[in-house]
Amino acid sequence: MRKLLLAVVFLGMTVCVASAESLSVTDTLKKIPALKAGVGYSLIDNKINALSTVELARWKGITLEAGIAGDADSTDWKAIGVISYDLLKLKNYVDLPILNLIEFQPGLYAGAGGLNLHRIMESEIDAGVSLTLVNIKW
Numbered sequence: 513m514r515k516l517l518l519a520v521v522f523l524g525m526t527v528c529v530a531s532a533e534s535l536s537v538t539d540t541l542k543k544i545p546a547l548k549a550g551v552g553y554s555l556i557d558n559k560i561n562a563l564s565t566v567e568l569a570r571w572k573g574i575t576l577e578a579g580i581a582g583d584a585d586s587t588d589w590k591a592i593g594v595i596s597y598d599l600l601k602l603k604n605y606v607d608l609p610i611l612n613l614i615e616f617q618p619g620l621y622a623g624a625g626g627l628n629l630h631r632i633m634e635s636e637i638d639a640g641v642s643l644t645l646v647n648i649k650w
């Protein structure tokens with residue numbers, strides 16, 4: 513009986529000391545980096561690819577991004593790195609819910625393909641110019 517009473521007292525003290533931080537969905541979503549969508553012109557394929565990136569770092573209007581680029585004839589899906597510059601953000605000029613997502617950020621990208629498991633050992637290098645068009649911040 514004494515052991516049971518001691519266990520109950522110990523658990524009661526543990527519950528009194530324990531504290532939990534409040535969970536906020538909006539605060540959690542603010543920590544997720546912005547998803548950027550755009551297009552890239554491949555200098556290897558001479559084709560236009562779709563780009564999807566996330567922002568890694570920003571300094572004085574220059575942005576470092578990482579993401580993926582769509583497949584083309586000579587190169588498959590690629591992991592890419594992008595360096596872009598903030599040229600125009602429509603949210604600075606227009607206060608409409610859809611138009612404030614549109615940005616124009618020209619940049620340069622480079623990456624390597626072969627992300628499919630059956631072709632993982634092949635190296636498919638790609639490089640080109642990019643234009644970020646949509647910036648979705650949760």
